[in-house]
Amino acid sequence: MGLLCSKSRHYTEADTEENAQAAEIERRIEQETKAEKHIQKLLLLGAGESGKSTIFKQIKLLFQTGFDEAELKSYVSVIDANIYQTIKILYDGSKEFAQNADSSKYVLSSENKVIGEKLSEIGSKLDYPRLNRELAEEIGNLWKDSAIQETYARGNELQVPDCTNYFMENLQRLSDANYVPTKEDVLYARVRTTGVVEIQFSPVRENKKSGEVYRLFDVGGQRNERRKWIHLFEGVTAVIFCAAINEYDQTLFKDEQKNRMMETKELFDWVLKQPCFEKTSFMLFLNKFDIFESKVLTVPLNVCEWFKDYQPVSTGKQEIEHAYEYIKKKFEELYFQSTAPDRVDRVFKVYRTTALNQKVVKKTFKLVDETLRRRNLFEAGLL
Amino acid sequence: MASCSAVHGGCPSDYVAVSIAIFSMILLLVRSSFPFLIHNVPSAKGSAFWIPAIQVIASFNFLLGIVMAGNFVKYKKNHWWLSCYVWAVWVEGPLGFGLLMSCRIAQAFHLYYAFVKRRLPPIRSHFFLPLIVLPWIAGSAIVQVKKPLNYRCHLGTFWIIVAICLHTSYIVVLVIFTGAIRHIEFRFDELKDLWQGILVSASLIGLWASAYILNEVHDDIPWLQVTSRFLLLTTASILVLVFFSISISQPLLTQIGFIKREPLEFKTMRQALGIPDSGLLLRRDQAVVIDPNEPLDKLLTDKKFRQSFMAFADSCLAGESVHFFEEVHELGKIPIDDSVRRIYMARHIINKYIIAGAAMEVNISHRSRQAILNTTDITHPDLFSDALNELIQLMKTNLAKDYWSSLYFINLKDETRARSNGHEMEQMSGGYSYSPRLSCVQAMDDPFHHDHDHDHFSCDSSQDVHDPYP
Numbered sequence: 057m058g059l060l061c062s063k064s065r066h067y068t069e070a071d072t073e074e075n076a077q078a079a080e081i082e083r084r085i086e087q088e089t090k091a092e093k094h095i096q097k098l099l100l101l102g103a104g105e106s107g108k109s110t111i112f113k114q115i116k117l118l119f120q121t122g123f124d125e126a127e128l129k130s131y132v133s134v135i136d137a138n139i140y141q142t143i144k145i146l147y148d149g150s151k152e153f154a155q156n157a158d159s160s161k162y163v164l165s166s167e168n169k170v171i172g173e174k175l176s177e178i179g180s181k182l183d184y185p186r187l188n189r190e191l192a193e194e195i196g197n198l199w200k201d202s203a204i205q206e207t208y209a210r211g212n213e214l215q216v217p218d219c220t221n222y223f224m225e226n227l228q229r230l231s232d233a234n235y236v237p238t239k240e241d242v243l244y245a246r247v248r249t250t251g252v253v254e255i256q257f258s259p260v261r262e263n264k265k266s267g268e269v270y271r272l273f274d275v276g277g278q279r280n281e282r283r284k285w286i287h288l289f290e291g292v293t294a295v296i297f298c299a300a301i302n303e304y305d306q307t308l309f310k311d312e313q314k315n316r317m318m319e320t321k322e323l324f325d326w327v328l329k330q331p332c333f334e335k336t337s338f339m340l341f342l343n344k345f346d347i348f349e350s351k352v353l354t355v356p357l358n359v360c361e362w363f364k365d366y367q368p369v370s371t372g373k374q375e376i377e378h379a380y381e382y383i384k385k386k387f388e389e390l391y392f393q394s395t396a397p398d399r400v401d402r403v404f405k406v407y408r409t410t411a412l413n414q415k416v417v418k419k420t421f422k423l424v425d426e427t428l429r430r431r432n433l434f435e436a437g438l439l
Numbered sequence: 440m441a442s443c444s445a446v447h448g449g450c451p452s453d454y455v456a457v458s459i460a461i462f463s464m465i466l467l468l469v470r471s472s473f474p475f476l477i478h479n480v481p482s483a484k485g486s487a488f489w490i491p492a493i494q495v496i497a498s499f500n501f502l503l504g505i506v507m508a509g510n511f512v513k514y515k516k517n518h519w520w521l522s523c524y525v526w527a528v529w530v531e532g533p534l535g536f537g538l539l540m541s542c543r544i545a546q547a548f549h550l551y552y553a554f555v556k557r558r559l560p561p562i563r564s565h566f567f568l569p570l571i572v573l574p575w576i577a578g579s580a581i582v583q584v585k586k587p588l589n590y591r592c593h594l595g596t597f598w599i600i601v602a603i604c605l606h607t608s609y610i611v612v613l614v615i616f617t618g619a620i621r622h623i624e625f626r627f628d629e630l631k632d633l634w635q636g637i638l639v640s641a642s643l644i645g646l647w648a649s650a651y652i653l654n655e656v657h658d659d660i661p662w663l664q665v666t667s668r669f670l671l672l673t674t675a676s677i678l679v680l681v682f683f684s685i686s687i688s689q690p691l692l693t694q695i696g697f698i699k700r701e702p703l704e705f706k707t708m709r710q711a712l713g714i715p716d717s718g719l720l721l722r723r724d725q726a727v728v729i730d731p732n733e734p735l736d737k738l739l740t741d742k743k744f745r746q747s748f749m750a751f752a753d754s755c756l757a758g759e760s761v762h763f764f765e766e767v768h769e770l771g772k773i774p775i776d777d778s779v780r781r782i783y784m785a786r787h788i789i790n791k792y793i794i795a796g797a798a799m800e801v802n803i804s805h806r807s808r809q810a811i812l813n814t815t816d817i818t819h820p821d822l823f824s825d826a827l828n829e830l831i832q833l834m835k836t837n838l839a840k841d842y843w844s845s846l847y848f849i850n851l852k853d854e855t856r857a858r859s860n861g862h863e864m865e866q867m868s869g870g871y872s873y874s875p876r877l878s879c880v881q882a883m884d885d886p887f888h889h890d891h892d893h894d895h896f897s898c899d900s901s902q903d904v905h906d907p908y909p
Contacts, residue, residue: 134836182828183734215804247836250802251757280800284756 095256095269096428097291101327102298103320104277105217107343109249110411111298112274113242118418119257123242131237134245135223135230136187142220143195144179147172149214150207164203171198192231199224212306218347219244243412249276252288259425268429282323289332294403294428296339297324298411301383302347304360317360321390328394337403337431339424340387345380346410352379362386380408403431450665456672460502463676467683471495490542490564491683497538498679504531505675528579537575539682540609541568543636547616553782554623557817559789578605606644613637624779636682643678647671731843736831739764743851751847752838759799760830763792767823781818788823803829 100108117123150172154162164172171194178184185191198204208216222244223230230241237245253274273288275281303316324340327333353371357363357379363386369378384406391404405427407420471491508527545568552560560567582598617633650667730738739745745765752758770784792801793811807826814822842848 130840137832137836180825180828182736182831248802248833250760250833250837251752251755253755253841276802278802279795280759280802283800287756 095271096293098270098272099285099288099292099295100272100274100298101285101295101323102277103300103316103323104248105246105303105316106277106298106300106320107341107409107411108274108277108296108298109247110243111296111341111343111409111417112253112255112272114411114414114417115257115272115421116255117239117414118421119259120255123239125236128237128239128242131242131245132186132235133184134247135237135241136184138217138219138246139187139195139223139227139230140175140179140184142217142223143198144176145214145216146204146207146211146220147176147198149210149216150203153207153210154203161206162203164198164201168198168201168203171195187227187231188233189231192227196224196227199227217246218302218344219246239414240412248278249274250281251276252284259421268432289330292333292336294337294339294424295327295333296341296424297327298341298343299324299387300344301342301380302344302351304357304363305351305355315360317362321362324387324390325394328391333402334399335402337428338391338405339427340391340404340406341409341411341420342380342384342387342406343409343411345408346412348380349376352376357382384408403427452665452669456669457506459673460506460676463680464499464502467495467498467680470680471683490546490568493568494539494542494683497535497542498683500530501535501539502672502675502679504535505672528582532579533572533575536606537572537609539679540613540640541571541575543633543682544571544609544613544616547613547620547633550623550629551616551620553786553817554620554625554779557778557782558815559786559812559817574605578602603644603648606647607641610637610640610644613640626779626783639678639681643674646674735835735839736764740768743854747847747851748838748842751842751845752834754847755838755841757834757838759792759801760834762799763788763801763830764827764834766792767827770823771820775818775820778818785817785822793826801826801830802833 100112102108150162150164154160175191175195175198207214208220211220226241229235254271256269256271258269275285275288299320300316303320306316307314328338353375356368357366363382366379366382368375387406388404392400395402395404405424407423409420410416471494504526508531545564548567549560549564552558562570578601613633614637617630617637621630623630650671653663653667739748739761745761749758749761749765752761766784766788770781770788773780773784775781789811791797792799793803793808794800795808803826807829811822811826816822
């Protein structure tokens with residue numbers, strides 16, 4: 057109030073001191089607003105299991121102090137839980153398939169059945185026992201059973217997490233008494249996020265001048281969690297939308313009739329149309345490219361309704377590239393369909409990512425950072 | 440007086456009747472929306488909202504149909520939509536009385552399934568309601584085709600008997616359903632409302648039949664016509680008001696009185712059902728040492744810890760899991776043989792946490808959800824165990840670690856220390872909302888915002904988010 061008043065008054069000697077004070081306050085407020093403006097809010101959005109939390113962990117590893125030993129050790133129970141839950145899903149799945157199928161390829165050998173029942177029992181309890189050599193061996197044997205492998209091949213019909221193969225291959229190491237998870241183990245560990253988590257970080261650039269401060273928010277992707285997203289939509293600089301492109305043949309955790317890719321499509325459409333995001337930049341991360349690579353050559357894209365007009369042209373690496381470009385084009389089409397004409401100048405970029413690969417994430421984030429910086433300068437009228 | 444006519448309406452009694460009808464409609468609207476507006480109760484979703492809403496609309500149609508077709512006011516019937524058939528047959532029938540009775544039958548059906556068969560109704564209300572209204576629509580179609588109405592909008596004797604049969608048959612169906620559940624000791628006014636509804640609708644039909652008979656027998660007596668239609672409209676208005684009840688779909692709201700500023704007597708289902716408060720096994724002055732190494736589900740049984748943890752979870756927008764834990768814990772305290780209370784609590788939990796799109800829907804797998812919704816015994820003690828296990832896992836992996844380093848836990852430790860030292864318990868205002876998970880959130884319409892016990896969480900609505908300094 058005082059500032060406004062002082063501007064219109066005549067300057068007298070008694071006023072000069074006040075003016076100096078007022079100027080100082082004004083300068084400080086300006087500084088603070090500038091500092092606040094530099095906190096860029098980034099939201100990680102996407103359907104369940106699209107890789108948001110993995111990207112979040114990667115950013116933590118890249119730009120913060122990373123994981124200390126205590127935090128790494130805290131993931132042991134998570135990894136154990138993942139293993140027990142996965143083997144239980146596979147075992148229960150094999151029983152289900154055995155009931156419906158005519159052939160006996162889903163029927164386990166009798167000793168493996170015993171192991172399976174025991175593990176299923178463990179998997180349904182609240183507290184999981186720590187993985188030891190004995191259990192690891194039993195799980196390993198069950199995993200190698202052909203019935204379980206056949207069930208795993210049909211894993212897209214069950215809710216088999218993507219980390220299954222990795223953990224099953226490493227059972228020996230994971231069951232060690234003094235096991236401390238590696239960074240890679242932590243990245244593979246699957247935790248369903250509920251609520252909202254945030255971190256604040258400042259990407260250190262080549263010239264070491266700390267530039268903008270980013271505040272990154274990670275959310276849960278399941279349907280009930282999406283109700284909560286709306287609380288975060290105010291003042292967002294950029295939305296990083298994660299879409300797992302390997303999910304075109306899988307169904308949802310929450311609604312086992314719905315195809316995951318269709319769900320992602322609808323979700324992306326919904327997010328784009330949000331009124332708060334008029335000036336928000338959109339970074340689309342087409343994630344899980346590594347799994348996509350191995351899947352697209354065996355499972356055709358047209359099993360998903362959205363991709364039904366896809367025509368494969370070749371084989372091998374060329375085919376993978378072709379399929380990827382097709383999906384990218386589909387998302388771009390969707391973006392332009394859902395964007396009103398007055399918003400068409402907001403930034404939209406598509407990135408190919410494998411969230412588990414730190415190099416890829418680092419490079420991708422650098423590009424994102426550059427884009428946002430350029431956008432800032434553009435907004436400030438300096439470009 | 441000159442314009443007053445038995446045939447064309449316009450008598451003072453007609454105007455009085457119409458104003459009574461309008462008044463009762465207004466009263467009905469007030470009564471239906473009162474709990475939501477005055478006491479800021481969040482509006483229900485799904486059938487708990489739609490069935491009362493459809494009842495209000497059907498009541499309106501019913502009264503409107505009677506007014507338009509009953510020769511109360513003079514108007515030129517030159518448009519097709521002002522014709523007798525539209526009002527007397529369609530609006531009053533399937534869209535009015537038929538819909539009204541069908542709503543009640545649907546509600547009685549839900550109660551029957553919940554309390555007698557102990558499961559959730561197999562047919563969702565979206566299908567059940569149109570199904571029951573179908574006979575009315577068929578009947579109206581037949582009448583439309585045969586066109587038996589005379590110029591005064593009256594049916595012939597044969598048709599009137601058919602119409603009265605249809606009306607009474609619905610009342611009979613409602614009586615049957617109500618009879619099937621009359622032995623249940625409901626905690627709220629459900630049964631009373633059903634009997635009331637039956638009584639009033641039966642008396643209305645009785646009045647209608649007698650009025651009609653008198654009219655037909657003494658066709659030429661004008662005052663009979665005028666009085667009979669006056670009585671018909673007024674009884675219909677009273678019916679519509681008395682018939683409406685929210686006890687069946689929203690039992691807790693029946694506690695709300697019409698006097699303003701009267702606080703909700705029972706805020707939660709737990710209080711309404713009389714379940715004792717939890718966590719009071721330990722005496723107040725005994726210090727409860729919170730040991731982070733104990734399993735989370737044991738720690739959560741202590742009330743103080745649970746409240747602190749709940750406040751923390753609410754601040755990270757993950758509170759529904761803890762609320763679910765609390766309510767399932769309360770369900771566990773109801774004795775196994777008290778099935779009525781168990782059913783109330785279980786239904787309440789399902790409507791609030793399990794149904795897709797519920798206010799505080801929890802993050803459980805599709806299989807767990809379907810297992811709960813398709814259960815054959817809603818009173819089973821382990822109904823929610825799987826879901827609870829999943830959610831405790833979720834809480835452990837997401838919230839537990841961050842909670843130990845949050846200010847909420849520090850406050851809790853200070854409180855217990857203060858208590859164990861014999862000091863008076865300081866009111867820890869807990870104004871700092873610092874948590875390592877989330878610094879602040881724009882929570883204009885926060886579904887996890889609860890006014891009881893813990894911190895009132897407010898956030899400034901500026902563009903950027905500030906880090907409050909601890």
